[in-house]
Amino acid sequence: MTAVLRPPRTALERRTGERVAERTTARSAVGLAGALAVFGFFATLLTLAAFHSVVVSGQFEFDRLQQRLEDGHERAQVLRAEVARLESPGRILEVAGGRLGLVYPERIFLYSVVPGDPLTMLPAPVGDPFSRSYR
Amino acid sequence: MSRQPDGSAALGRGAATSVPDRETQKRFGRRAVVVGLVLTLVAGLFGWRLTGLQLLEPDRFVAHGEAQRIRTVQLRAGRGAIVDRNGVDLVLSVPGQSMVANPRRVEDPARAARALAQVLGADREVLERRLSSDRSFVYLGRQVSDEVAVATLALDITGVYVEEEWVRVRPGEDSALAVLGRTDIDSNGISGLELVYDGLLSGTDGEKVVEVGMRGASIPGGEYSVEPASDGRTLVLTLDRALQFEAERLLLEGVDSAGGQGGVLIAMRPATGEILASATVKRSSDGTVHISSEHRSVTWTYEPGSIIKPLTFSAILDRAVAAPHTVREVPPRLDVHDATFSDAPFHETEEFTVAEIMRRSSNVGTILWSLELGPEALHEQLREFGLGSVTDLDFPGEARGILPSVGEWSGTSLPTIAIGQGVSTTPLQMLTAYAALANGGIRPAPTLVLGTRDDRGMFDPRRPGPSMTVVPAAVAAEVVAMMEQVVATGTGTRGQVPGYRVAGKTGTAWKPSPTGGYGSKGDRAYVASFAGFLPAEAPQLAVLVVVDEPSGQAYSGGRVAAPVFAQFSRFAVRQLRIPSEEERVGLDEEGRVIALTPARHALLREAAEAARFEESGGVVASSATGG
Numbered sequence: 187m188t189a190v191l192r193p194p195r196t197a198l199e200r201r202t203g204e205r206v207a208e209r210t211t212a213r214s215a216v217g218l219a220g221a222l223a224v225f226g227f228f229a230t231l232l233t234l235a236a237f238h239s240v241v242v243s244g245q246f247e248f249d250r251l252q253q254r255l256e257d258g259h260e261r262a263q264v265l266r267a268e269v270a271r272l273e274s275p276g277r278i279l280e281v282a283g284g285r286l287g288l289v290y291p292e293r294i295f296l297y298s299v300v301p302g303d304p305l306t307m308l309p310a311p312v313g314d315p316f317s318r319s320y321r
Numbered sequence: 322m323s324r325q326p327d328g329s330a331a332l333g334r335g336a337a338t339s340v341p342d343r344e345t346q347k348r349f350g351r352r353a354v355v356v357g358l359v360l361t362l363v364a365g366l367f368g369w370r371l372t373g374l375q376l377l378e379p380d381r382f383v384a385h386g387e388a389q390r391i392r393t394v395q396l397r398a399g400r401g402a403i404v405d406r407n408g409v410d411l412v413l414s415v416p417g418q419s420m421v422a423n424p425r426r427v428e429d430p431a432r433a434a435r436a437l438a439q440v441l442g443a444d445r446e447v448l449e450r451r452l453s454s455d456r457s458f459v460y461l462g463r464q465v466s467d468e469v470a471v472a473t474l475a476l477d478i479t480g481v482y483v484e485e486e487w488v489r490v491r492p493g494e495d496s497a498l499a500v501l502g503r504t505d506i507d508s509n510g511i512s513g514l515e516l517v518y519d520g521l522l523s524g525t526d527g528e529k530v531v532e533v534g535m536r537g538a539s540i541p542g543g544e545y546s547v548e549p550a551s552d553g554r555t556l557v558l559t560l561d562r563a564l565q566f567e568a569e570r571l572l573l574e575g576v577d578s579a580g581g582q583g584g585v586l587i588a589m590r591p592a593t594g595e596i597l598a599s600a601t602v603k604r605s606s607d608g609t610v611h612i613s614s615e616h617r618s619v620t621w622t623y624e625p626g627s628i629i630k631p632l633t634f635s636a637i638l639d640r641a642v643a644a645p646h647t648v649r650e651v652p653p654r655l656d657v658h659d660a661t662f663s664d665a666p667f668h669e670t671e672e673f674t675v676a677e678i679m680r681r682s683s684n685v686g687t688i689l690w691s692l693e694l695g696p697e698a699l700h701e702q703l704r705e706f707g708l709g710s711v712t713d714l715d716f717p718g719e720a721r722g723i724l725p726s727v728g729e730w731s732g733t734s735l736p737t738i739a740i741g742q743g744v745s746t747t748p749l750q751m752l753t754a755y756a757a758l759a760n761g762g763i764r765p766a767p768t769l770v771l772g773t774r775d776d777r778g779m780f781d782p783r784r785p786g787p788s789m790t791v792v793p794a795a796v797a798a799e800v801v802a803m804m805e806q807v808v809a810t811g812t813g814t815r816g817q818v819p820g821y822r823v824a825g826k827t828g829t830a831w832k833p834s835p836t837g838g839y840g841s842k843g844d845r846a847y848v849a850s851f852a853g854f855l856p857a858e859a860p861q862l863a864v865l866v867v868v869d870e871p872s873g874q875a876y877s878g879g880r881v882a883a884p885v886f887a888q889f890s891r892f893a894v895r896q897l898r899i900p901s902e903e904e905r906v907g908l909d910e911e912g913r914v915i916a917l918t919p920a921r922h923a924l925l926r927e928a929a930e931a932a933r934f935e936e937s938g939g940v941v942a943s944s945a946t947g948g
Binding site for chain 2: 238260264
C-alpha cells in the first residue's frame with residue numbers, strides 16, 4: 187500500500203482548525219450551561235409548584251379548621267341553651283307532675299344546712315331509674 | 322498564480338440576478354414604512370389603552386378586580402348572655418337561620434311564592450310582592466326552624482338562600498321576664514335589662530377580608546385581614562334562678578287563691594341591696610293568673626297601708642318622742658280635722674305601749690304618736706327611707722311614687738300618711754326601707770346586677786350604689802324588736818318561719834277608687850301586703866309580698882300575703898344556706914362544715930385566684946369561670 191501523502195497544513199488551515207476546536211469547546215460549554223439552566227428552571231418550577239400545592243392544601247386545612255371552630259362555637263352555644271332548658275325548674279316541675287305523676291307532699295322537709303353539707307354531690311343513679319327493667 | 326478572490330464567485334451563481342433593482346427597493350421601502358406605521362399605530366393604541374388603564378382611571382379597574390376576588394365577611398358579634406348569681410343561663414343567644422332571597426335572580430316570583438308560602442307558613446301575596454321587588458335582598462322568613470329551612474332549600478328555587486343569625490332564647494321561658502326584658506328580632510334590647518345594658522350586651526361587630534377563588538376558597542398568600550368581633554359581655558345578675566322560680570310559683574298560687582288581680586314578691590339581701598328574686602303576676606281578662614312582663618316591683622305605685630308604720634315609729638323613736646315601752650291611752654276612734662280614724666278589730670279605750678300599738682297595728686295609736694311627732698319630722702324620715710324618689714336601680718319606667726311636700730299637706734295628711742294612706746310607693750321602695758331597718762339603719766342601694774364578664778371569663782364587679790344612714794342602729798334595733806312581736810303574737814303570725822326569728826309587718830291598705838275616694842265598706846278594694854326579714858337578730862333576707870285586690874273572705878295582709886312570705890322564706894333560707902337558730906349553735910366549732918351557695922363558692926374561688934395573681938406579680942392569669 188502506498189501511503190497517501192497529505193499536503194502539509196497551511197497556517198490558515200491550522201488557525202481555522204484551532205478556531206473550530208475552540209468553537210466546539212465553547213459550544214459544548216454553552217450547551218451544558220443551557221441544559222443546566224433549563225434543568226434548574228424546571229426544577230425551580232417544580233419546587234414552586236410543590237410548595238404552592240403545600241400552601242394550598244394548608245390553606246384548605248386552615249379554612250376547614252376555622253369552619254369547624256365556628257361550628258363548634260355554635261354547637262356549644264346550642265348545647266348550653268339546651269342544658270339550661272333541661273335544668274330549668276319549670277321543665278323539671280312539668281316532667282315531675284306530668285310524665286312521672288309526682289305530687290307535692292303535704293309537708294315539705296327541707297334539708298339541713300349544717301352539719302355535714304359540704305356541697306358534695308350525690309352519686310349519680312346507676313342505670314336509668316325510670317326504665318322498666320330497673321323497676 | 323494569482324489567488325485574488327473573485328467577487329462573483331464568492332456570491333455564487335445567480336447572485337448577480339438576485340440583487341434588487343432600484344424599483345423593488347423603493348417598493349420594499351414603502352411597504353416597510355406602511356407596516357412600520359401600522360405597527361406603530363397598533364402599538365400606539367395599545368400604549369394609549371394601557372395609559373388609560375394604568376394612569377387615567379386605575380382605581381375603577383382595581384376596584385373591579387378586587388370586587389371579583391376580595392370578599393369582606395362581616396363577623397357578627399354574639400350578644401352576651403344574662404346569667405344569675407350562680408352562673409346559670411337566664412338568656413343567651415343561639416345560632417338560628419332566616420330564609421332570604423335575591424329577587425333579581427328569582428325567575429318566576431309567583432310560582433316561587435306559591436311554593437314558599439306552604440313551607441314557610443307565610444302569606445303568599447306578601448311573599449310574591451317581596452320576590453317581585455327590584456331589590457337584591459329580602460327576608461322571606463326570620464328565625465325559622467331547622468326543618469323549615471331544610472324544606473325550603475329542598476324546593477331548589479334559584480335566588481333563595483339561608484342566612485345565619487343569632488336568636489335570643491330564654492331557657493326558663495317566662496321566668497323573670499319582667500326583669501330580663503326582651504329584644505327585637507335583630508337582638509336589640511327593647512325592654513328590661515336587655516334595654517338598660519344593651520350597649521354592654523351587644524358587643525362590637527368584626528370584619529374579615531379574604532381573597533377568594535372561583536369556588537369561594539381562600540387564595541393562599543392572598544389578601545387576608547381579620548378584625549375579630551368582640552362579643553358582648555355576660556351580665557351577671559343578683560337574681561337566683563331557683564328563688565325566682567319559687568317566688569313566681571308561690572305568688573301565682575297565692576294570688577289565685579286570694580282572688581287577687583295581681584301580685585308582687587321581691588326578695589333582697591339587706592346588707593347589699595342585691596335583689597334575689599323579683600316576681601310579678603297579673604290576672605288576665607280570661608281569669609287566669611300569669612307571670613307579667615311588666616316589672617311592677619318598680620313601675621307600680623300603691624298606697625302601702627300599715628306596713629309603713631315601722632317607718633313612722635322609726636321617726637318617733639329617733640326624735641325621742643316615745644320609747645318602745647312608753648304607754649299611752651288609745652281610744653277605738655279618733656277624729657282628726659274632718660276625718661274619723663278607727664282601729665280594726667274594735668277595742669275599748671286601753672293603754673298601749675308603742676310596741677303594743679305596732680303589734681296590734683293600731684291606726685289610732687300610730688296617729689296619736691305621729692301628731693306629737695309633727696309633719697316635718699315624719700316627712701323627712703319617710704324621704705330618708707327613700708319614699709318619693711327613684712332608687713339607684715336605674716330600671717326603665719321606674720316610678721318615684723308620691724310623697725307630697727309638707728306644704729301640700731292638708732289637715733288629714735299627717736294622720737293619713739302616718740298609717741300609709743295618701744302616700745304612694747313602689748314595692749321596691751318599701752322593701753328597701755325595710756332593708757334599711759334590717760341593716761342597722763343603713764339604707765342599701767338596690768341592685769339587680771353583680772357585674773359583667775368578658776368572653777375570657779374575667780369578672781368586672783359593678784360598683785355598689787351609695788348607701789346612707791337613715792336611723793341610728795339603736796333605733797333600728799328597737800323597731801326590729803317591735804316587728805318581731807308582730808310576727809310572734811301580732812297580726813303577722815302566718816309569716817312565721819320555723820327555726821327562725823322573723824321581723825315583719827302586715828299591711829291592708831284601702832285602694833283608691835278610680836272615681837275618687839276609697840269606696841264604702843263592702844265595696845272597697847284592698848292591697849294586702851307583708852314585709853319582713855330574717856333571721857331577726859342578723860337579717861340576711863328581706864322579703865315583701867303584695868297582693869293587689871284580694872277578693873276572697875280573707876283580704877288582710879296577715880292572711881293573704883304573710884303565708885306566701887312564710888312559704889317563700891322557708892325555701893329561700895335553704896337555698897341561700899342561711900342557718901336556723903338551732904343550726905347556728907356551735908357553728909364555729911372545729912369540724913363543722915358550712916355549706917356554701919354556688920355563688921359564694923365562686924366568689925371565694927375568685928378571691929383566692931386574685932390573691933394568687935397578686936402574689937405572683939401578675940404572671941398567673943385568672944381562670945375563667947362559667948357564664
